[in-house]
Amino acid sequence: MKPDEISDEEIVRGLREHPQIRQRVASLLSAVQDAHGDLKRADAAEQRLSEELRRLGQEAMQGWAERQVRLTEQELRRGGRVHREGKKLLWHTTFGDISVMEPQYRHASKRLRPFARSAGVRARGCSRLLQRVVTDFAADLPFAKAMDKLVEHYGIVLGESTIRHITLHHAQAIHRVSGGAAQGLPEAVAPGQTFIVQTDGTMVPTVRSGSGPGDQRKGKSVQWQEARVSLAHVHGSTELSYGATLLGDVDTAGRQLRACAKRAGFGKGHRVHGVGDGAPWIASQMRQRFGSQGSYLLDFYHVCEYLGAAAKAIEPQPQPSQQWLKTQKHRLQTQQIDAVLAALQPHLEPAEADEQQAPVRQCHRYLSQRLEQLDYQSAIAQGLPIGSGEIESAHRYIVQQRLKLPGSWWLAANAEHMLALRVNRANSEWASYWATTYLYAA
Numbered sequence: 001m002k003p004d005e006i007s008d009e010e011i012v013r014g015l016r017e018h019p020q021i022r023q024r025v026a027s028l029l030s031a032v033q034d035a036h037g038d039l040k041r042a043d044a045a046e047q048r049l050s051e052e053l054r055r056l057g058q059e060a061m062q063g064w065a066e067r068q069v070r071l072t073e074q075e076l077r078r079g080g081r082v083h084r085e086g087k088k089l090l091w092h093t094t095f096g097d098i099s100v101m102e103p104q105y106r107h108a109s110k111r112l113r114p115f116a117r118s119a120g121v122r123a124r125g126c127s128r129l130l131q132r133v134v135t136d137f138a139a140d141l142p143f144a145k146a147m148d149k150l151v152e153h154y155g156i157v158l159g160e161s162t163i164r165h166i167t168l169h170h171a172q173a174i175h176r177v178s179g180g181a182a183q184g185l186p187e188a189v190a191p192g193q194t195f196i197v198q199t200d201g202t203m204v205p206t207v208r209s210g211s212g213p214g215d216q217r218k219g220k221s222v223q224w225q226e227a228r229v230s231l232a233h234v235h236g237s238t239e240l241s242y243g244a245t246l247l248g249d250v251d252t253a254g255r256q257l258r259a260c261a262k263r264a265g266f267g268k269g270h271r272v273h274g275v276g277d278g279a280p281w282i283a284s285q286m287r288q289r290f291g292s293q294g295s296y297l298l299d300f301y302h303v304c305e306y307l308g309a310a311a312k313a314i315e316p317q318p319q320p321s322q323q324w325l326k327t328q329k330h331r332l333q334t335q336q337i338d339a340v341l342a343a344l345q346p347h348l349e350p351a352e353a354d355e356q357q358a359p360v361r362q363c364h365r366y367l368s369q370r371l372e373q374l375d376y377q378s379a380i381a382q383g384l385p386i387g388s389g390e391i392e393s394a395h396r397y398i399v400q401q402r403l404k405l406p407g408s409w410w411l412a413a414n415a416e417h418m419l420a421l422r423v424n425r426a427n428s429e430w431a432s433y434w435a436t437t438y439l440y441a442a
Contacts, residue, residue, distance in 0.1 A: 206246075
């Protein structure tokens, strides 16, 4: 029966059957009518109503649970002769804790818990809505801070370990579904469009537990592992598609890069413009995943770091050094790479010089080995980016803001799953996951 189909008489009868709810409704009406004259300001009224609605929700949930207990008990008794036992069942919801005396039955040697089974609850467990809230907080904050947020906004106390357990479960479920890449059907994109794609790696602190029996914290080792993040979007669009992996290799990152482009609408008749640093694996994956449809440009600002170091070695004084660097930048942007190499050539350090003390030689080698990745003039003419700032930003808000917090070290598998969770949110797939996921008995 729909709410608007319930008669006034049925509402009155229902309130009589549930005195706690009747009392809460009376409190709500008292607040609406400002019966005590203490709710003149909107903030005070909002605070009072928020508290009353939360209590009303808890009372309603409690009433629902008690009714369902009675119905399931009646149904089971009609099914045969059983021996009844009673046990308290409590679970957590966004309204607060709900507690009922759950009838448990023994049929031969088998224990039956009809209410817990039909209602989908577990002793000391959390409702799906509460799990969503917990995961929402912990996706962005350390588990301990998520615990504080839960108290602040819902008045609910959950242990840090429970919050961690719930969050990592859903992170793992998202990873299992998505594989760390964007999901969903792409929107149609007109032929001839250019797609911007970028991928890069950033280091994440991970820990490996000690082996053998006993305390696993002893003998643990810490290390840094590279998380590879990918993104793609139609040139000029602000709707980006992301992917990320920590445990996957460069081929996994390449497949994610391709998947990101496809989700953004990439297909036949489109072009790809890739920008990234000089890591060989990035250029290799660009060729492998996009072939003749793609082109790859070396990040201009990364190149300038090499040129800047070389400029200081060639012209020790600040003013000549800056002028030399400005000239080389202009040459790079006007398809004069030969002139840049020629300017470096006379200043190459001796072959026996230590690599770290040879910035000119490093710059010359870096550029000469990547000549096909330096067509800045064409990119500028087409209004395409020559820097990889988008992927640098993606590293900050997908990886670093959660996985590189001070003092935090991750098991590699947990970090991989948290990356999938962060990508899910960045790709606006959060609501879709919770619309389809099954209740996890936390």
